[in-house]
Amino acid sequence: MTGDDLRRMRLYCNRTSEEMAKKISVSLSTYEKYEAGLEQPKASHLLVLNLYCRLSLTPLLIHIRELINYYNPYKDFKNDKTNSNRISAKQKHHKPEPEESEHE
Helix, strand or coil, rough: CCHHHHHHHHHCCCCCCHHHHHHCCHHHHHHHHHCCCCCCCCCCHHHHHHHHHHCCCHHHHHHHHHHHHHHHHEEEECCEEECCCCCCCHHHHCCCCHHHHHHH
Protein backbone atom coordinates (compact mmCIF):
# COMPACT_ATOMS: atom_id res chain seq x y z
CA MET A 1 0.00 0.00 0.00
CA THR A 2 1.46 3.33 -1.02
CA GLY A 3 1.35 6.62 0.84
CA ASP A 4 -1.21 7.87 -1.67
CA ASP A 5 -3.40 4.86 -0.87
CA LEU A 6 -3.20 5.67 2.83
CA ARG A 7 -4.11 9.28 2.19
CA ARG A 8 -7.08 8.30 -0.01
CA MET A 9 -8.25 5.82 2.62
CA ARG A 10 -8.03 8.48 5.34
CA LEU A 11 -9.94 11.02 3.28
CA TYR A 12 -12.54 8.43 2.25
CA CYS A 13 -13.37 7.64 5.86
CA ASN A 14 -13.21 11.34 6.83
CA ARG A 15 -10.46 10.98 9.43
CA THR A 16 -7.59 13.27 10.34
CA SER A 17 -3.95 12.25 10.28
CA GLU A 18 -3.95 12.57 14.05
CA GLU A 19 -6.83 10.11 14.40
CA MET A 20 -5.14 7.60 12.09
CA ALA A 21 -1.82 7.90 13.94
CA LYS A 22 -3.51 7.50 17.31
CA LYS A 23 -5.39 4.41 16.14
CA ILE A 24 -2.15 2.56 15.33
CA SER A 25 -0.21 4.08 18.25
CA VAL A 26 2.39 5.97 16.23
CA SER A 27 3.35 9.62 16.33
CA LEU A 28 1.78 12.06 13.92
CA SER A 29 5.14 12.62 12.23
CA THR A 30 5.54 8.86 11.68
CA TYR A 31 2.08 8.60 10.15
CA GLU A 32 2.80 11.58 7.92
CA LYS A 33 5.97 9.79 6.73
CA TYR A 34 3.78 6.82 5.80
CA GLU A 35 1.53 9.03 3.70
CA ALA A 36 4.52 10.77 2.14
CA GLY A 37 5.98 7.41 1.16
CA LEU A 38 9.13 7.93 3.22
CA GLU A 39 8.43 4.95 5.48
CA GLN A 40 6.30 1.83 5.27
CA PRO A 41 3.76 0.96 7.97
CA LYS A 42 3.66 -2.53 9.44
CA ALA A 43 1.18 -4.94 7.89
CA SER A 44 -0.66 -5.08 11.20
CA HIS A 45 -1.08 -1.28 11.10
CA LEU A 46 -2.55 -1.48 7.61
CA LEU A 47 -5.02 -4.10 8.77
CA VAL A 48 -6.08 -1.97 11.75
CA LEU A 49 -6.50 1.12 9.57
CA ASN A 50 -8.59 -0.80 7.03
CA LEU A 51 -10.86 -2.00 9.83
CA TYR A 52 -10.95 1.47 11.40
CA CYS A 53 -12.13 2.94 8.11
CA ARG A 54 -14.61 0.07 7.68
CA LEU A 55 -13.15 -0.91 4.34
CA SER A 56 -13.47 -4.36 2.87
CA LEU A 57 -10.48 -6.58 3.55
CA THR A 58 -11.22 -8.73 0.50
CA PRO A 59 -8.80 -6.89 -1.86
CA LEU A 60 -6.07 -7.10 0.76
CA LEU A 61 -6.67 -10.81 1.33
CA ILE A 62 -6.71 -11.47 -2.42
CA HIS A 63 -3.37 -9.70 -2.74
CA ILE A 64 -1.90 -11.75 0.10
CA ARG A 65 -3.14 -14.95 -1.56
CA GLU A 66 -1.53 -13.87 -4.86
CA LEU A 67 1.78 -13.28 -3.08
CA ILE A 68 1.61 -16.70 -1.41
CA ASN A 69 0.95 -18.35 -4.77
CA TYR A 70 3.78 -16.39 -6.38
CA TYR A 71 6.29 -17.46 -3.74
CA ASN A 72 5.10 -21.07 -3.38
CA PRO A 73 7.78 -22.44 -5.75
CA TYR A 74 10.41 -21.18 -3.30
CA LYS A 75 9.20 -23.25 -0.38
CA ASP A 76 9.03 -27.01 0.09
CA PHE A 77 5.72 -27.34 1.94
CA LYS A 78 5.92 -31.11 2.52
CA ASN A 79 8.19 -30.64 5.50
CA ASP A 80 7.98 -26.84 5.86
CA LYS A 81 11.71 -26.44 5.23
CA THR A 82 13.40 -24.03 2.90
CA ASN A 83 13.18 -25.29 -0.67
CA SER A 84 15.81 -27.94 -1.23
CA ASN A 85 16.08 -26.88 -4.89
CA ARG A 86 17.70 -23.53 -4.10
CA ILE A 87 21.31 -22.96 -5.03
CA SER A 88 23.71 -23.47 -2.19
CA ALA A 89 26.17 -20.69 -1.45
CA LYS A 90 28.84 -23.39 -1.01
CA GLN A 91 28.51 -24.41 -4.65
CA LYS A 92 29.74 -20.97 -5.66
CA HIS A 93 27.38 -20.66 -8.62
CA HIS A 94 27.51 -16.92 -8.33
CA LYS A 95 31.22 -16.45 -9.03
CA PRO A 96 31.87 -13.36 -11.14
CA GLU A 97 32.84 -13.97 -14.74
CA PRO A 98 36.59 -13.68 -15.43
CA GLU A 99 37.78 -10.48 -16.99
CA GLU A 100 38.33 -10.53 -20.75
CA SER A 101 41.96 -9.51 -20.19
CA GLU A 102 42.57 -12.83 -18.44
CA HIS A 103 41.64 -14.70 -21.64
CA GLU A 104 44.26 -12.96 -23.76
